Amino acid sequence: EPEVTQTPSHQVTQMGQEVILRCVPISNHLYFYWYRQILGQKVEFLVSFYNNEISEKSEIFDDQFSVERPDGSNFTLKIRSTKLEDSAMYFCASSRQGLRNQPQHFGDGTRLSIL
Protein backbone atom coordinates (compact mmCIF):
# COMPACT_ATOMS: atom_id res chain seq x y z
CA GLU A 1 0.00 0.00 0.00
CA PRO A 2 1.34 3.48 -0.84
CA GLU A 3 2.76 5.41 2.09
CA VAL A 4 3.64 8.93 3.04
CA THR A 5 7.36 9.04 3.78
CA GLN A 6 9.15 11.62 5.89
CA THR A 7 12.84 12.36 6.22
CA PRO A 8 14.79 12.58 8.37
CA SER A 9 13.22 10.55 11.18
CA HIS A 10 15.15 12.61 13.73
CA GLN A 11 16.76 16.03 13.28
CA VAL A 12 18.93 17.73 15.87
CA THR A 13 19.66 21.41 15.26
CA GLN A 14 21.17 24.32 17.12
CA MET A 15 18.81 27.13 18.09
CA GLY A 16 18.74 29.84 15.46
CA GLN A 17 19.50 27.50 12.57
CA GLU A 18 17.15 26.77 9.71
CA VAL A 19 15.70 23.30 9.20
CA ILE A 20 13.87 21.72 6.30
CA LEU A 21 11.63 18.75 6.94
CA ARG A 22 10.84 16.66 3.92
CA CYS A 23 7.80 14.65 2.96
CA VAL A 24 6.88 12.56 -0.04
CA PRO A 25 3.07 12.34 -0.17
CA ILE A 26 1.22 9.52 -1.89
CA SER A 27 1.58 10.09 -5.60
CA ASN A 28 -2.04 10.67 -6.65
CA HIS A 29 -2.93 12.79 -3.62
CA LEU A 30 -3.72 16.46 -4.06
CA TYR A 31 -4.02 17.80 -0.52
CA PHE A 32 -1.04 18.05 1.83
CA TYR A 33 -0.79 18.88 5.51
CA TRP A 34 1.72 19.52 8.26
CA TYR A 35 0.98 18.92 11.93
CA ARG A 36 3.02 19.35 15.08
CA GLN A 37 2.96 17.43 18.35
CA ILE A 38 4.96 18.81 21.24
CA LEU A 39 5.98 16.03 23.62
CA GLY A 40 3.09 15.07 25.88
CA GLN A 41 0.63 17.37 24.12
CA LYS A 42 -2.04 16.98 21.48
CA VAL A 43 -1.47 17.09 17.77
CA GLU A 44 -1.89 20.58 16.32
CA PHE A 45 -2.68 21.61 12.78
CA LEU A 46 -0.08 23.81 11.12
CA VAL A 47 -0.97 24.20 7.47
CA SER A 48 -2.80 22.69 4.52
CA PHE A 49 -1.68 23.00 0.92
CA TYR A 50 -3.58 22.48 -2.29
CA ASN A 51 -3.01 23.45 -5.89
CA ASN A 52 0.43 24.84 -5.07
CA GLU A 53 -0.75 27.26 -2.44
CA ILE A 54 -1.62 27.36 1.24
CA SER A 55 -5.34 26.77 1.75
CA GLU A 56 -5.45 27.01 5.55
CA LYS A 57 -2.95 27.83 8.26
CA SER A 58 -3.10 28.02 12.02
CA GLU A 59 -1.93 30.80 14.30
CA ILE A 60 1.16 28.68 15.00
CA PHE A 61 2.21 28.95 11.36
CA ASP A 62 3.79 32.39 11.50
CA ASP A 63 6.48 33.99 9.34
CA GLN A 64 9.04 31.59 10.76
CA PHE A 65 7.41 28.77 8.80
CA SER A 66 7.04 28.15 5.09
CA VAL A 67 5.96 25.25 2.91
CA GLU A 68 6.88 24.37 -0.61
CA ARG A 69 6.28 21.72 -3.21
CA PRO A 70 9.53 22.14 -5.11
CA ASP A 71 8.85 19.35 -7.58
CA GLY A 72 6.14 16.81 -8.35
CA SER A 73 6.89 14.57 -5.41
CA ASN A 74 8.28 16.46 -2.39
CA PHE A 75 6.46 18.64 0.10
CA THR A 76 8.69 20.52 2.53
CA LEU A 77 8.30 22.46 5.76
CA LYS A 78 10.99 25.05 6.44
CA ILE A 79 11.51 26.56 9.87
CA ARG A 80 13.75 29.62 9.89
CA SER A 81 15.72 30.64 12.96
CA THR A 82 14.55 27.76 15.11
CA LYS A 83 13.62 28.26 18.75
CA LEU A 84 13.72 25.82 21.65
CA GLU A 85 9.92 25.62 21.61
CA ASP A 86 9.99 24.31 18.04
CA SER A 87 11.14 20.97 19.44
CA ALA A 88 8.34 18.57 18.55
CA MET A 89 7.26 15.73 16.34
CA TYR A 90 6.23 17.00 12.91
CA PHE A 91 3.82 14.95 10.86
CA CYS A 92 3.09 15.24 7.17
CA ALA A 93 -0.18 13.92 5.76
CA SER A 94 -1.87 13.76 2.40
CA SER A 95 -5.28 12.96 0.98
CA ARG A 96 -6.72 12.55 -2.47
CA GLN A 97 -9.63 14.83 -1.73
CA GLY A 98 -10.26 17.38 1.00
CA LEU A 99 -10.94 16.49 4.63
CA ARG A 100 -14.68 16.56 4.19
CA ASN A 101 -14.53 13.53 1.93
CA GLN A 102 -11.42 11.49 2.53
CA PRO A 103 -9.29 10.30 5.42
CA GLN A 104 -5.68 11.38 5.56
CA HIS A 105 -2.60 9.24 5.31
CA PHE A 106 0.11 10.19 7.77
CA GLY A 107 3.85 9.78 7.63
CA ASP A 108 5.77 8.40 10.60
CA GLY A 109 6.90 11.87 11.60
CA THR A 110 10.17 13.73 12.07
CA ARG A 111 11.31 14.30 15.61
CA LEU A 112 12.91 17.75 15.74
CA SER A 113 15.15 18.54 18.67
CA ILE A 114 16.42 22.10 19.08
CA LEU A 115 19.45 22.52 21.33
Next chain:
Amino acid sequence: KNEVEQSPQNLTAQEGEFITINCSYSVGISALHWLQQHPGGGIVSLFMLSSGKKKHGRLIATINIQEKHSSLHITASHPRDSAVYICAAFLSNFGNEKLTFGTGTRLTIIP
Protein backbone atom coordinates in the same frame (compact mmCIF):
# COMPACT_ATOMS: atom_id res chain seq x y z
CA LYS B 1 -10.70 25.22 26.23
CA ASN B 2 -10.27 22.42 23.74
CA GLU B 3 -13.20 22.06 21.39
CA VAL B 4 -12.66 18.30 21.19
CA GLU B 5 -12.64 16.35 24.43
CA GLN B 6 -11.81 12.69 24.93
CA SER B 7 -12.37 10.31 27.81
CA PRO B 8 -10.85 8.53 29.48
CA GLN B 9 -7.32 9.89 29.24
CA ASN B 10 -5.88 6.52 30.21
CA LEU B 11 -7.47 3.10 30.03
CA THR B 12 -6.01 -0.22 31.12
CA ALA B 13 -7.92 -3.43 30.42
CA GLN B 14 -7.43 -7.17 30.30
CA GLU B 15 -7.05 -8.93 26.99
CA GLY B 16 -10.46 -9.82 25.59
CA GLU B 17 -12.35 -6.96 27.18
CA PHE B 18 -14.69 -4.69 25.22
CA ILE B 19 -13.22 -1.19 25.02
CA THR B 20 -15.03 2.11 24.59
CA ILE B 21 -13.33 5.45 24.05
CA ASN B 22 -15.44 8.58 23.94
CA CYS B 23 -15.11 11.86 22.08
CA SER B 24 -17.30 14.94 22.41
CA TYR B 25 -17.10 18.24 20.62
CA SER B 26 -18.56 21.62 21.30
CA VAL B 27 -19.74 22.84 17.89
CA GLY B 28 -21.12 21.33 14.71
CA ILE B 29 -18.84 19.19 12.61
CA SER B 30 -18.62 18.06 9.02
CA ALA B 31 -16.54 14.97 9.71
CA LEU B 32 -14.70 13.24 12.53
CA HIS B 33 -11.60 11.12 12.33
CA TRP B 34 -10.38 8.40 14.65
CA LEU B 35 -6.62 7.93 14.61
CA GLN B 36 -4.24 5.47 16.23
CA GLN B 37 -0.81 6.61 17.37
CA HIS B 38 1.73 3.85 17.83
CA PRO B 39 4.25 3.84 20.69
CA GLY B 40 6.91 4.92 18.19
CA GLY B 41 4.86 8.00 17.32
CA GLY B 42 3.48 7.11 13.88
CA ILE B 43 -0.19 7.89 13.19
CA VAL B 44 -2.64 5.70 11.32
CA SER B 45 -6.10 6.82 10.25
CA LEU B 46 -8.73 4.32 11.43
CA PHE B 47 -12.04 5.89 10.43
CA MET B 48 -13.55 9.00 8.98
CA LEU B 49 -17.26 9.41 9.60
CA SER B 50 -19.90 12.11 9.49
CA SER B 51 -22.94 10.05 10.50
CA GLY B 52 -23.97 6.62 11.73
CA LYS B 53 -21.54 3.82 12.26
CA LYS B 54 -18.52 2.23 10.61
CA LYS B 55 -16.89 -1.13 11.28
CA HIS B 56 -13.48 -2.47 10.35
CA GLY B 57 -12.49 -5.79 11.82
CA ARG B 58 -12.74 -5.53 15.61
CA LEU B 59 -13.06 -1.76 15.52
CA ILE B 60 -16.38 0.06 15.46
CA ALA B 61 -16.88 3.83 15.34
CA THR B 62 -20.19 5.55 15.95
CA ILE B 63 -21.24 9.16 15.87
CA ASN B 64 -24.32 10.97 17.12
CA ILE B 65 -24.47 14.35 15.44
CA GLN B 66 -27.30 15.70 17.62
CA GLU B 67 -25.48 14.83 20.84
CA LYS B 68 -22.08 15.93 19.43
CA HIS B 69 -20.53 12.66 20.49
CA SER B 70 -18.57 9.84 18.94
CA SER B 71 -17.32 6.54 20.32
CA LEU B 72 -14.64 4.10 19.28
CA HIS B 73 -15.20 0.50 20.35
CA ILE B 74 -12.75 -2.38 20.26
CA THR B 75 -14.13 -5.87 20.61
CA ALA B 76 -12.03 -8.79 21.88
CA SER B 77 -9.15 -6.46 22.75
CA HIS B 78 -5.60 -7.67 22.27
CA PRO B 79 -2.23 -6.40 23.56
CA ARG B 80 -1.38 -5.22 20.03
CA ASP B 81 -4.28 -2.74 20.37
CA SER B 82 -2.21 -0.87 22.96
CA ALA B 83 -1.72 2.62 21.55
CA VAL B 84 -2.98 6.18 21.87
CA TYR B 85 -6.34 6.71 20.17
CA ILE B 86 -7.10 10.22 19.01
CA CYS B 87 -10.27 11.75 17.71
CA ALA B 88 -9.97 14.76 15.43
CA ALA B 89 -12.91 16.80 14.22
CA PHE B 90 -13.43 18.97 11.24
CA LEU B 91 -15.32 21.72 13.08
CA SER B 92 -17.86 23.68 11.09
CA ASN B 93 -16.88 27.05 12.52
CA PHE B 94 -13.25 26.65 11.56
CA GLY B 95 -11.48 26.60 8.25
CA ASN B 96 -12.18 24.24 5.43
CA GLU B 97 -9.16 22.00 5.88
CA LYS B 98 -8.33 22.22 9.56
CA LEU B 99 -8.63 19.30 11.96
CA THR B 100 -8.96 19.96 15.68
CA PHE B 101 -7.49 17.14 17.75
CA GLY B 102 -8.43 15.66 21.09
CA THR B 103 -5.74 14.98 23.67
CA GLY B 104 -5.87 11.24 23.04
CA THR B 105 -6.69 8.16 25.10
CA ARG B 106 -3.78 5.94 26.06
CA LEU B 107 -4.99 2.33 25.92
CA THR B 108 -3.03 -0.50 27.51
CA ILE B 109 -4.21 -4.08 27.07
CA ILE B 110 -2.70 -6.53 29.52
CA PRO B 111 -2.27 -10.15 28.40
